[in-house]
Amino acid sequence: MTDMPHSKKPTLWRHAPLAAIVVVAIVGSFTLSDYFTFDTLQSNRDALLAFRDANFLGMVALFITIYVVIVAFSLPGASVASVTGGFLFGLTLGTVFNVIAATLGACAIFLAARWGLGKTLAAKIDASDGTMKKLKAGLHENEVSVLFLMRLVPAVPFFVANLVPALVGVRFTNFAMTTLFGIIPGAIVFTWIGVGVGEVFDRGERPDLSLLWEPQIIGPILGLCVLAAMPIFIKAVRGKKEL
Template identity: 25%
Template sequence: MFSVVIFQAFYESAGIERIRMKKKKLFIVLFVVVIVIIFYMAGLEKYASLDYLKLRMSEFIDYYNTHMLFVIFAYAAVYIVVTALALPGAAVMTLAGGAVFGVYIGTAVVSVSSTIGAALSFAGARYLFRDWIESKYKNNLVKFNEGIEKNGFNYILFLRLVPLFPFFIINLVLGLTRVKLKTYVLTSWIGMLPGTFVFVYAGKQLSGIDSVKSVMSGRVLLALSMLGLLMLVPLLYKKIKSKM
């Protein structure tokens, strides 16, 4: 379970046997663990399935038509929590956004919500773990952080565009670097937009979708991957030019 991994990492990073754990950090970790435990104990993951979405879709649409703003804000709040804590269901919720809200509103709501969730996950990892990581691997991270500071936009955009890297891992790992929060938020928003649009658009044809994986066809994956690789071209050019 992801929450267990997070707790173990924090336990090791804080060095409980050697130093006192800061109360604020301990509270945050326990709060996250409690939420995740409640999520699974209550069986809430069943509501994040494609079958459940198809079964209740007409009800969701009817409720949205009569309580538009409430549904949008409630949906956004849940989406932010799901992405920030890496709970299952983000992909299905994105499809639901397209099916209920339509392509344009759905893309806007999902895009903003996913970016906020990513920023919270990023900030959480930075606050809880970065000091310990830097104190233990400072010499190894110097060059890496220099590269991130100079070319963070290109690196993050590449990672966001290529749908081969789990987003929550990107959030956690980059939270341990020196990349600025505003750079991370802006680049993540831009980089996640194409993939978000693909899923939201697919949600409009929800009845024809058999699985979440079927949304990302080979052509779509190839197109996004090629777009991501283009972000690395300027960096490769700089390196080749510096060696000439």
């Protein structure tokens, strides 16, 4: 009597990290939305600055940890965190810390999704002969360009740009690289807002995040989108000529 073959289906524990992220994200959306706000930043601004001045490295570690958790679990408050980075650390260091934290958080959720559901879904797509397989093949041909576009286009939600690549099996190195560099333009804008947020609070106002859509800001970002899309366009034109 031969032994039964081992099941190729992933065990439930492989899905535990992504399941935990989904649960925390849902609970967090209802319980934390009133905490990660500009009102909270304004109320604690003096305490934050005092702690930063007394223990700079400790504040950096705390800030990056909180930001990573926010991104990894898709919690509300990522924009507030980016602005806080500028408020606490200035434009240069604030941008660096924001980019590092957001990239680490994005990589964490990518790996959690990839480890369980992503492998299962990618295998099903590879075994199929339908449209999804063709779309996946097209994505891999232009992987870096598409990933850059997903990061640069402001209309693409950050958590979507984290999860979708994991579920269709893109290379982790390409995901990490395009995340690191692709979020820099937006990070600079939000950090820049944070640099002057103290004066905004003193006037009794709230930070204006719509600055991202101002022509002088969105114009260069759209220009970067065009550059990122150029390899896709060139490949498409060459493909037609070869037919």
